[in-house]
Amino acid sequence: MSDILHPARAASTLGRVARRLYDTDTRTIWERDTATLPRSLRAMRARYRDFARRELAPQALANDRDPGGFAAEALFAAAARQGFQTEYMPWPWGTMRVTASARSLVLPAVLKAEEFCAADAGAGLFLLAHDLGMAPLFISAARGAYFGWLSRIYAEIRAGSPAIGAFAITEPGAGSDVESTEGAAAARLSCHFEAVPGGYRISGRKCFISNGSAARWITLFAARRGAGVESWSCFLLEKSMAGLTVGRRERKLGQRAADASELVLEGVFVPQDRLVGREGCGWAINRNVLNYSRPVVGAVALGIARGAFEHATQFCSVTRLGNSRLIDYQDVQLTLSDMLLKLSAMRAMVWHASGYRLPFQAAGAMAKVFCSDTAWHICTTAMALLGDHGYLHANSVEKAARDARLTQIYEGTNDINRLAIFESQLGAEFPAAP
Amino acid sequence: MTVDRDLLDALRATARRFAEREVVPMVGTELRDGDLAQVPALLAKAASIGLLAAPGFDVGESGIGIWAASGGADGDEVSAALLEEVAVECAGFAACLHHAGLAQAELGGAGEGAWPTGAVGLFDRGWRAGWQAFLHPPVGAVRLCAGRLSGAVGPVPSAPGTAAFVIYAAGPEGWQRALVMRDAAGLVCADAGPRTGLAALDMVGLGFPGAGVAISRQLHPRPPVEYVRRLCLGLAAIALGNARGGLRASQRYAEERHQGGSAIGRYATVRLLIGESRARLAAASAHLAAAAAPGPAAAWRAVAARLQVPTQCLRAVSACLQVLGGYGYIEDYRLEKRLRDAMTLAGSGIDANALRLMCAEPPEIG
Numbered sequence: 120m121s122d123i124l125h126p127a128r129a130a131s132t133l134g135r136v137a138r139r140l141y142d143t144d145t146r147t148i149w150e151r152d153t154a155t156l157p158r159s160l161r162a163m164r165a166r167y168r169d170f171a172r173r174e175l176a177p178q179a180l181a182n183d184r185d186p187g188g189f190a191a192e193a194l195f196a197a198a199a200r201q202g203f204q205t206e207y208m209p210w211p212w213g214t215m216r217v218t219a220s221a222r223s224l225v226l227p228a229v230l231k232a233e234e235f236c237a238a239d240a241g242a243g244l245f246l247l248a249h250d251l252g253m254a255p256l257f258i259s260a261a262r263g264a265y266f267g268w269l270s271r272i273y274a275e276i277r278a279g280s281p282a283i284g285a286f287a288i289t290e291p292g293a294g295s296d297v298e299s300t301e302g303a304a305a306a307r308l309s310c311h312f313e314a315v316p317g318g319y320r321i322s323g324r325k326c327f328i329s330n331g332s333a334a335r336w337i338t339l340f341a342a343r344r345g346a347g348v349e350s351w352s353c354f355l356l357e358k359s360m361a362g363l364t365v366g367r368r369e370r371k372l373g374q375r376a377a378d379a380s381e382l383v384l385e386g387v388f389v390p391q392d393r394l395v396g397r398e399g400c401g402w403a404i405n406r407n408v409l410n411y412s413r414p415v416v417g418a419v420a421l422g423i424a425r426g427a428f429e430h431a432t433q434f435c436s437v438t439r440l441g442n443s444r445l446i447d448y449q450d451v452q453l454t455l456s457d458m459l460l461k462l463s464a465m466r467a468m469v470w471h472a473s474g475y476r477l478p479f480q481a482a483g484a485m486a487k488v489f490c491s492d493t494a495w496h497i498c499t500t501a502m503a504l505l506g507d508h509g510y511l512h513a514n515s516v517e518k519a520a521r522d523a524r525l526t527q528i529y530e531g532t533n534d535i536n537r538l539a540i541f542e543s544q545l546g547a548e549f550p551a552a553p
Numbered sequence: 554m555t556v557d558r559d560l561l562d563a564l565r566a567t568a569r570r571f572a573e574r575e576v577v578p579m580v581g582t583e584l585r586d587g588d589l590a591q592v593p594a595l596l597a598k599a600a601s602i603g604l605l606a607a608p609g610f611d612v613g614e615s616g617i618g619i620w621a622a623s624g625g626a627d628g629d630e631v632s633a634a635l636l637e638e639v640a641v642e643c644a645g646f647a648a649c650l651h652h653a654g655l656a657q658a659e660l661g662g663a664g665e666g667a668w669p670t671g672a673v674g675l676f677d678r679g680w681r682a683g684w685q686a687f688l689h690p691p692v693g694a695v696r697l698c699a700g701r702l703s704g705a706v707g708p709v710p711s712a713p714g715t716a717a718f719v720i721y722a723a724g725p726e727g728w729q730r731a732l733v734m735r736d737a738a739g740l741v742c743a744d745a746g747p748r749t750g751l752a753a754l755d756m757v758g759l760g761f762p763g764a765g766v767a768i769s770r771q772l773h774p775r776p777p778v779e780y781v782r783r784l785c786l787g788l789a790a791i792a793l794g795n796a797r798g799g800l801r802a803s804q805r806y807a808e809e810r811h812q813g814g815s816a817i818g819r820y821a822t823v824r825l826l827i828g829e830s831r832a833r834l835a836a837a838s839a840h841l842a843a844a845a846a847p848g849p850a851a852a853w854r855a856v857a858a859r860l861q862v863p864t865q866c867l868r869a870v871s872a873c874l875q876v877l878g879g880y881g882y883i884e885d886y887r888l889e890k891r892l893r894d895a896m897t898l899a900g901s902g903i904d905a906n907a908l909r910l911m912c913a914e915p916p917e918i919g
Contacts, residue, residue, distance in 0.1 A: 184747060289879065292812075306813070327879045370585065372882050372889040379883075441692035450906040499867065502749075502896060506904025507708050510897040511756075512747035520896060521749070524871070525882055532878050534822040 159219040171238035179239035182376035192281040207257040225473040229418040236422030240522035241376030248329035252284025255338040259396035285334035287325040311344040318390040331380030351401030362387040373521030413483030420494035420526040427519035431501040480543035484536040491526035568638035586752035620654035629845040633790035640794025644894035645753030649712040651787040659719040674706040687776040690723030697722035701765030707758030708745040730772035750893030782852040785859030792898040796866035799891040803873035830869040837865040850916035860908040863899040870895040
């Protein structure tokens with residue numbers, strides 16, 4: 120083939136102005152996408168990636184095989200030293216970049232989620248679930264919760280303490296139900312509070328709580344005894360509280376480094392000042408936390424799929440068949456390109472959803488559903504591309520597929536999220552007949 | 554002509570009873586993939602009742618053992634049906650039966666070789682040559698020269714306790730077949746390490762380094778057409794059985810789990826998922842039946858079934874898991890094991906693009 124047919128060489132035949140209109144740069148998609156971000160976020164994206172490659176990727180397979188050996192507190196401390204675990208408050212309390220967050224409250228978290236989960240979704244979930252646990256303190260905009268408790272927790276973290284957070288809504292009889300309006304109205308809630316002198320007493324069980332074992336601080340939702348979800352209130356619990364114990368740690372299909380545990384509450388006394396916001400505003404806090412967290416789950420899925428793509432590409436570039444590398448075969452190139460274009464579509468969706476000044480229900484749910492479904496498709500495609508090598512743990516794509524499957528379930532199953540899209544958007548445009 | 558329906562139903566019932574009585578207790582332990590130490594004994598039991606043709610066991614006149622050489626023209630349908638029924642309870646154990654049966658078929662059925670004689674090793678990723686690979690061993694195939702094998706192949710699936718391997722190798726005049734003992738001097742038999750599913754199987758990489766490894770016996774040379782046909786049909790059948798088991802579990806959950814005063818199976822979200830799974834499995838079942846039926850282009854039909862059936866089954870199992878929400882993702886309800894097995898089956902044997910390239914060629918070639 121003539122050298123001049125290559126795009127970069129072909130440009131040399133053009134005039135000077137025409138050459139400036141013809142982008143033949145060899146930068147990667149990652150570099151090009153980063154360049155489109157506001158200046159304050161470009162450096163953050165690079166820092167997230169460098170940290171993930173240095174701290175998360177090397178232990179990814181080992182943590183998946185043996186979650187019990189995951190050095191959670193050491194990783195948390197390393198991330199905290201980088202300022203990654205205190206991003207809901209600006210200096211002097213935390214590390215929020217005000218200029219970046221003024222543009223979008225979600226985009227920094229989305230960038231972090233993609234980079235962390237491209238390296239290891241298990242460890243990534245562990246770090247991100249802390250932010251989820253702290254989110255009610257931020258979103259409630261309650262002075263006591265924000266300047267009282269969140270600043271105190273962040274001070275502990277900055278001092279080197281593993282003040283890990285968790286977010287607890289799911290109950291044994293109420294999973295995705297409490298993540299949609301219709302389901303929540305009929306949900307059988309088992310975690311209840313009652314007012315007592317000086318505070319509240321909470322009893323019940325929570326399940327599938329990410330960081331349930333590792334966390335020191337838990338934002339937990341409970342209904343007033345005898346009332347429904349409309350009475351839901353949010354409380355900040357400390358693991359050391361009497362009556363609060365960790366039950367079983369679930370054995371999961373993927374994202375295994377992060378624990379998903381049961382919390383058992385037996386008459387836990389919670390002082391009055393641990394109520395986040397007002398009594399009865401838990402449902403609103405929960406719904407808005409989901410608005411903020413669902414684009415992040417989309418980014419988690421994006422990161423996982425990107426990791427699978429990178430591992431598959433690496434495998435095909437070093438594996439030879441005859442005198443050629445696998446990556447030199449056209450059918451392999453077609454498959455890898457298809458994966459890359461889907462990744463670009465996912466990123467566009469997530470960044471678009473995060474570009475709104477405030478995240479809202481339909482945008483978050485659409486990003487979550489689209490990206491998690493597409494990630495599962497990309498990861499299983501990567502496995503199929505590698506054939507018998509695809510299901511071997513050492514090649515990492517099967518881990519990515521197992522990790523990706525969870526993103527279709529947590530933060531509300533995708534089915535519930537589809538209903539949320541309707542409720543938020545189509546339901547508003549086409550209200551129910553009287 | 555296809556096998557008599559009554560006979561096939563009776564054989565399915567036999568396999569189902571065996572799976573329910575013998576395999577279910579093995580799977581139903583606290584361990585992630587069941588008590589795999591029981592697999593060798595279960596294989597022996599399977600052989601003793603005729604599910605698996607093997608030396609030292611009387612399989613009777615019917616020759617119904619999985620991939621038994623005496624299976625005749627209807628052997629594919631019978632073997633696929635037996636594997637499907639066992640896989641309803643455990644895909645990993647069905648895969649052990651499958652690969653042990655494949656090796657026995659290579660040896661000409663019961664009566665030859667020591668049992669358990671395990672896996673059949675082919676080349677690694679050579680299938681981009683399409684059906685030409687059946688005529689001329691492609692680059693990457695193990696070589697057989699002067700009674701010694703050289704090269705490497707893997708990962709090779711095999712039943713636990715495998716004593717020997719049948720190796721397809723490139724010789725001076727095309728395909729050769731050789732039997733090599735697991736303990737042959739110089740043979741490197743390395744565990745392939747952890748993997749997604751089908752944990753009951755052993756998975757090894759075989760290396761024949763240096764001057765090569767002496768074979769135990771040279772078998773009658775033939776291209777791997779029959780082997781690939783059986784391999785593909787069996788994998789598709791196991792995938793279908795595994796998915797049937799997943800559908801059964803999700804339907805049961807949908808009936809038992811109540812929410813908002815109703816079983817969740819009454820809600821549209823769950824009905825959509827179950828309906829989608831059932832439709833996929835109906836299509837997969839029809840595809841497998843067509844592929845296993847006697848007739849021309851049998852290898853082409855088997856390859857097409859291997860490409861489509863496990864993929865449809867993976868999607869069906871994934872939808873079944875979704876019915877259980879978070880409970881599907883943890884080990885308790887075994888849907889996560891079903892999904893891991895389905896993921897493994899979708900990538901087993903021959904990679905997806907190679908299958909597509911083979912299907913692109915005219916059916917009569919296969």
